Amino acid sequence: MKKSIYKIIFIGGICLSTISCLNDLDQVPEDGRVTVENQFENDPYGTYVGLNAKLYAQLSIAGQGGPNGEVTDASDLDGFDGGSSNYFRVWWSTQELLTDEAKNSWEGDDGMIDLSSANLNSSNKVIDNFFYRIFTAISKTNEFVRESTDEKINSRGLNESQKTEVKYYRAEARFLRALLYFHAIDNFGNVPFIDETDLPGTTAPKVRTRQQVFSFIEGELKDIIPQLRPARSIYGRADKAAAGMLLAKLYLNAGVYTGTTRYPDCKKALEDYVLNAGYTIDTNYADTFKGDNNTSSEIIFPIVSDPNNAQSYGNMSYVINAAGIGKTDGIDLQPAFYLGSSGQWGGNKTTREFVGLFNTSDKRAMFDKRTGLIEFISDLSVDRQGYRVTKFTNIRKDGSYIAGGSGSNFVDTDFPMFRLSDAYLMYAECALYGAADKNIAASTYLNPLRKRAGLADVSASDITEKFIIEERGRELYWEGHRRQDLIRFNRLSGSQYVWNWKGSANGNSLSSTINLMPIPYNQVIMNPNLKQNPGY
């Protein structure tokens, strides 16, 4: 009797454990988060499109949620605020505020004043944001490349035209990765390196030297140029011209990155991919920076904004709103919507030395010097000190404007990361160093720019170091090139060129430490492979 009871209990126990629904342990989210497997099963092409779209969007939009976190988090980087940790905003700030072109007065935003006064240390929050953003952005491009191998593309049920699109997307992802690494080595030197073979986890990435990453970028660009769309295919997407331009920039700065200059390679890349790709410079200089600059004929690679559909406090909305003059003591110097948006945050101004580079008849000198503004900045935190730059505006060619969001903060203007006029000046720089013909440089490339600016022509003998670096300032200011250019011409450090707040109010010489950014302190602790840059 007892034995059979025990048997019953035993069998009952077995039955119970099979009902135990061990499969219930495989839980996955049931809301807007979908496992990678299911995502590619349900909608393979849509997933490729959306994932690829993210790679572009992450350059200027901080998260999935909208500028105020309307739908979900405003920032997809935990611990970093959506407005101020935006990639474009921190990149632009580091490239411009360190130089003669721009200064910032926001004491409340940790790190901005230190950048403006070239007082860099490894606790700088803006640089910390920048570093994190570069590499999390790279990790997402790696994910795209990982998921778009030929094998996977063929096995996911796409039709032929979709497969072709996805292959373009893959090349574009590799371009964006190359661009991000370009920014990384330009600013930080030896950096962590991850590619599609590195799966996400918790271990610190290995570090590669500036030279090694330079070779990587060079190899990638050469490999993908044949795979990209032809130049001028889709405004906003990378194409052969964008990749060629990046390759040329890489070679232009090769002396800084590797110690060996590569001007002949730079000239060749320009001629092969950019100068004859069908771009022409805009007739009117100011048009390239207006609200409807998507109609420009010279922009090669833009970061696109839209006032209602791509809103962010950190894309061009930042540059334009911060360029206005803020209210002080209840007085508003600029009329409302002076630059086509209500922002007028105030904050970014320019230096006396930079304004002094311009001839009075230069049409490119677009400054606001009205009464109430003081030219010389004695105290960075005072908004009224420093003239304003009005080059970027949300107002269109016809004078109208659209500003989005309930505060009318968000602009339509796109950011020209690469444009033809830059390529012209790069050609002239190659000529300066003997890799191209100076006469052609002067007549075909420099003089159209000079004419457009309302200035006299130049000739081959005018092409000097001083001329090139100053002309680049006059033509390309506030476009994120200045720091790189000054370093290349040895003018960021040293006393050859000194400006208001280069180290101190009247400016002083800076040591060569300044040619590299400090690696953020926390990163050095977390990643034992990283070494701090010299002098920090």
Add this chain to the structure above:
Amino acid sequence: MRNYNVLKIAPAFLLLGSMLHAQQSDSAKKETEIEQVVLIGYGAKKKSDLTGSVTALTDKDFNKGAIVSTQQLLQGKAAGVTISTDGAPGGGANVTIRGISSISGNTDPLYVIDGVAITRESTGGVGNPLNLVNPNDIESISVLKDASATAIYGVRASAGVIIIKTKSGSQGKWKFNYSGNAQLNMKMKTYDVFSASELTDIVKNQLPAKYDLLGVRDASGNQALYNTDWQKEIYQKAWGTAQDFSARGNAFKGKLPMRLSVGYNNNDGILKTSNFERMNASINLTPKLLNDNFLITINAKGTKTKYRYADTGAIGQAIAMDPTKPVMSDLPLYQNYGGYVQWLQEYTSGSNTFVSTPQNVGLGNPVATLEGKRNIADVKQFLGSSEFEYKFPFLKGLSAVANLGLEYTESKTTNDNQAYLTAVNTSTGAQIPYADVSNQVRNNQSLDLYLKYNKSDFNSGVISDLGFTGGYSYQSFRNAGDASKFLNDPSQYSYGYYRDKGVLISFFGRGNITFVDKYLLTLTVRHEASSRFNNSQYRWATSPSAAFAWQMKKEDWLKDNNFFSDMKLRLGWGITGNQDLGNNWYPTVAYYNIVNSPLANFVSYPNGINQAPVFLSTINPNAYNSQLRWEKTAQYNMGLDFGILKRITGSVDYWRKDIQDLLYTAFLPAGANYNSKIAGNFAEIKSQGIDVDLNFKVINKAKTKFDLGVNMGWVDMKTTKVNVDGSIDATSFGGLSGLVQNPNVQAMSVGNIPYEFYLYKQTYGADGRPLEGVFVDMNGDGKITPDDRYLTGKSGIPDFTFGWNTFLQIGNFDLRTVWRASLGNYAFNNINARYSTLKYIDSDGFGAVNNTVTNYNNTGFVNAPGSFQFISDLYLENASFVKLDNITAGYVFDNFLNTKTRFRFYGSVQNVFTITKYSGLDPEVGTDRSKLGVDWNLYPRSRVFTFGVNVDF
């Protein structure tokens, strides 16, 4: 029962009642010590048979007075158990048993109510998960402290287990109880800020350009200065009441014992507009069928609560708001703002006049904030459990038990603000009130099936008692919710939702043997898996434990000893696991987030640069960690229970905990993953400690009693490893508040206490005042960098915690006091660090004037705290304290007006006084575990005066 050790022996003793919760009639001449039955996991044991470290409390031991939350019943009553409560009505409480057990999220112990393990995470609106239970309904609480007691609960129990059993029905006549009280809450300390005249002087002398901004401009444009005490304006005397009624008895002639209770609670908080209102009802049925072979226990509790939360930001605003401004004004400038005076600037631009806030950071009048915001949470909760026990008739001692539990919470939280809290839109003139709604539903279900067997009627032989328990448990957790924001503003309207589900499955078993009635051995094991580790190789975890007890008193050489009335030695060991990451149920799953705002697209022009653009929504890969695994804690315990002369009882325990693979959501090196943070296993902590509980029956006569109970806990914790898996930023703990981007002040470093304050060393001038921005250059490299921080050796974790209680009874009169003390805990005064600077008075460069704390007189700082001065050891203070928590006096009428009803009237005061050197408001600096010891804007605790009555009839 536990008792409490005290350093300075107070001439009072607490009754250590090892009594069952039986009738307490004073006419009993002889006191019979009925052996207390203590609840342990999946069963009960006599106290003398316990092998693990358990504190058992019954109604007699609970704290009295205005008790709103269950945790308050335990404060100061058990060694090694520290409880700190939030000041808000219905607010949360942190319970820590034997030091911090984990560094991720919630380290509260597991609460088991009537057999159902309830969720620990808060549900929208519910600050305290124990608000589900009316403290008046509780019959007993067992605190399981060491692994040999908790291991049977497996992975949710590494921080200890608190088992709560509610009162049940009885045989015999129906008995009723009514208890009601009225309470008055009054605020205690407020921050020391400048008065209107003091601030006016500071502005005149140090910020003369801003003098014109003070006060208001009256109709003729003249400056009128007022004198407002903003902190006085936001607090109120708060009334509250609790009414409870219960009936216990039985139906069907004793076949169906039942207990019913209803309760109502309504408390205002001392911060104006905060309120907590709760109605609850419960029913408990314990029928016995089939000749007492089939026992059924059914428990159902329902609660309906309404919270109105007052915005605690108003506390900071009350510190900062300009005292020269009045609260309200008739001037036309403030008409759109409800008549409340706000920082507004009128300015003209073109032909338009606009009004906006110069600070641009929200409107700052704290009274307006409190009155204008309506943040209401409506919460309905249901907790039900049914236990069926069938005793097999053919084998005495064997029974099968099935226990089903359901915990259901539904909450709706709304924000419905007045329009006058929104700044007038400068381009459209609109002033749209903010409103949002979020809903959350939690549905947790559990099923336990087990067999238990016990045989204790051995006639002879070595074994005197034998028992086995073995079974299976399945728990599912569902959490779903949604949120809609900006209901009134279509241009910003948004909607989001989420659905989480988690499952825990486990198998468990326990065996216990008693040899010759003196030597007890218990072994348990639990093998379980969690769906949180889906995709991980480490899904299953095993928690074994073993415990041995030696009832020395039963030995021949102690049996007849009159000096020692009790002596028992306990040894225990166990391994428990932890998988708690709060609401993060999918840390190991690779998924893409397809939710994307229509405002955050990728824009391109595929049709040509002169054509319309195309907007593509984006998909974001989410960070995940496929190597995530259980956190494992190995615990060792050695304890001695003793009794002396039948007057003194107590126990001493020495324990050790080794925690490995600590779960924590940490910052990662850039490039390691798709995000900056991920949940991982990052550290190892070793801790050890001693718990002492003593109870003295100083006077123990029939009508006069004096008891003193004392407990002490000593904890020593050390981090032994930091980067177990990958590398984390070990200095990113203890985030401060007050700026847009805030630094961290705590670190986990090997060989030191966890959450150690890691700060710069302040330098002082010859006059003893701190030098702003000047610190000791620790590494001598000539500049101040983050490497110049030093480990202070101090943290918010106390070295010693004490509690002592006195109970005095003279005839029908009784008086109790409860004291608590904590030594060796430090606090970082975030308030002083943020506010003690002229820059704050200057409103950080915006166009306003702020008030600030008078500590500014001590520092004289000029700049904003930045990333250096903020992290100074100037603000680190010793926050050790001694508190008199509670004095309760009561008087009992046994046979009131000859109606055979028992009336007890009582009055009590809570938070009577605190002795501490800490300069902030309260040395118990808040319940946020992620920043232990950082003092910022806490809701102040109030002094509570209660008068109540308890009637039994």
